[in-house]
Amino acid sequence: MIIGTVKEIKNLEFRVGLTPSSVKEYIAHGHQVIIEQNAGVGSGFEDAHYVAAGAKIYPTAQEVWKLADMIVKVKEPLEAEFGYLKEGLLLYTYLHLAANEDLTRALLKSKTQSIAYETIELEDGSLPCLKPMSEVAGRLSAIEGAKYLEKPFGGSGILISGVPGVTKANAVIVGAGVVGENALKMLVGMGANVTILDINLRKLTLLDDIYGNQIQTLYSSSDNIEKAIKSADLVVSAVLLPGAKAPKLIKRAYYKDMRPGSVIVDVAIDQGGSTEVAKATYHDHPTYVVDGIIHYSVANMPGAVPRTSTIALNNATLKYGLMIADYGLDIAINRNKALKKGVNIYHGQCTCEGVCEAFNLAHISL
Numbered sequence: 001m002i003i004g005t006v007k008e009i010k011n012l013e014f015r016v017g018l019t020p021s022s023v024k025e026y027i028a029h030g031h032q033v034i035i036e037q038n039a040g041v042g043s044g045f046e047d048a049h050y051v052a053a054g055a056k057i058y059p060t061a062q063e064v065w066k067l068a069d070m071i072v073k074v075k076e077p078l079e080a081e082f083g084y085l086k087e088g089l090l091l092y093t094y095l096h097l098a099a100n101e102d103l104t105r106a107l108l109k110s111k112t113q114s115i116a117y118e119t120i121e122l123e124d125g126s127l128p129c130l131k132p133m134s135e136v137a138g139r140l141s142a143i144e145g146a147k148y149l150e151k152p153f154g155g156s157g158i159l160i161s162g163v164p165g166v167t168k169a170n171a172v173i174v175g176a177g178v179v180g181e182n183a184l185k186m187l188v189g190m191g192a193n194v195t196i197l198d199i200n201l202r203k204l205t206l207l208d209d210i211y212g213n214q215i216q217t218l219y220s221s222s223d224n225i226e227k228a229i230k231s232a233d234l235v236v237s238a239v240l241l242p243g244a245k246a247p248k249l250i251k252r253a254y255y256k257d258m259r260p261g262s263v264i265v266d267v268a269i270d271q272g273g274s275t276e277v278a279k280a281t282y283h284d285h286p287t288y289v290v291d292g293i294i295h296y297s298v299a300n301m302p303g304a305v306p307r308t309s310t311i312a313l314n315n316a317t318l319k320y321g322l323m324i325a326d327y328g329l330d331i332a333i334n335r336n337k338a339l340k341k342g343v344n345i346y347h348g349q350c351t352c353e354g355v356c357e358a359f360n361l362a363h364i365s366l
C-alpha cells in the first residue's frame, strides 16, 4: 500500500500524522510512504529524517493525496482539502464528525473510507488513540496553571511548591480520569497541596492507594467542590460525561472567596467547559479574567507541545494503521473489534451511531 502524510493546514496546528520512526515501520512491513515537503517541521522532523527512514518527499499536498492509498493525518480535512477526497481512499485521522456536518457529507459523497482515531474503542470502553492527548493535556494543565499563577502573567504570585517556611499552593483537580491522573502526577511532583475529586469511588481508592497521605481525595458532591474550590489557588477541571456536555460544576459564586489571581485550567473546554463563564481560547490568547480569576481554556492544549504530542499520537495510532495497511480495511476490521469501531464512513454509508444520530443518517452496522 502507499501511505501518505500531508502537512496540517489548520491554524496553529504543528503536529503531523507520521513520525520518521512510524515511516520505518510501514516500510519494514513492505509499504511505500510518501510525505509532503516540510510536513513534519512543526514537530521537529525535517524532510531528511523522513528520507533517511525510507520515505519519498513530494512538493505538494495534491500529489500526496492523489498517489496515496491511505492518508494518515492528525486533524480532520478542512474544506480546502475536500477536493482530494475520493472513492476508496482510506483516511485515518481524528475526525470528530458529530460536530461537523459539512465534512460528514463530503466523506459520504466522495465514498472515502474514513477511520476516526477518537472512536477506536477497546472492550473496556477506553479510547486508546484519544488517551495520549489526554495525558499530554493533563500534564500540561499543571505547568500552565503554575505559570499563570506567576505575577507577570497576572497571577496571584504564588510559587506552586512554596519554599521551606511558606505554604504550598492549594491545587484542586475535578475529575480523576486520564487528564486528572496526569495533572495529579505533575502537581504532586511539583510539591502542591493537591485535592482530587471524582464521583467514581473506585478511582479515588486507587489514587489513595498510590499517593497515600500525599493527596486528599474527595467525593465530588457540590458541597465538597465548593469548599475545595474556595480555598484553591489552582483548579484543573478534567471531567467527562461521555457523549454529553461537561457539567458546570465550578460556579461563579465561588470566585468571590478565592484569592484574586487564582487560576482555573478548564481542560474540559472541548466539551463546553466546567465553569459558568466557559469560553474556548486559543494558544495565541490562552486566558481571560472573570472576577479576578484567570481562566485558561485552550481546546487543543496538546498543540502547544507538538513534538511530544506527535510522538505520543503515533505510539497509539501506528498499530491500527499497520493493520489497515497490512490486511486492507475489510480483513483488518474483522480481525480487530476496536478498529472496527473506528470506522465512521464505509463505502458512502454512515457506520458510527453518534454521527448518524447527529445528522439523521441511516446507520449501517459493519
Ligand SMILES: NC(=O)c1ccc[n+]([C@@H]2O[C@H](COP(=O)([O-])OP(=O)(O)OC[C@H]3O[C@@H](n4cnc5c(N)ncnc54)[C@H](O)[C@@H]3O)[C@@H](O)[C@H]2O)c1
Pocket: 131, 133, 134, 135, 137, 174, 175, 176, 177, 178, 179, 180, 197, 198, 199, 200, 203, 220, 238, 239, 240, 241, 246, 247, 249, 266, 267, 268, 269, 270, 271, 298, 299, 300, 301, 302
Ligand atoms: N483541552 C484539551 O486540549 C483537551 C485534551 C484532552 C482531553 N480534553 C478533555 O478533558 C476531559 C477529560 O478527559 P479524560 O480523557 O480525562 O476523560 P476520562 O473519561 O478519562 O475522565 C473523566 C473523569 O470525569 C469523572 N467525572 C464525571 N462526572 C464527574 C463529576 N460530576 N465530578 C467529578 N468527576 C466527574 C469521571 O468519573 C472520570 O473519572 C474531556 O472533556 C476531554 O475531552 C481536553
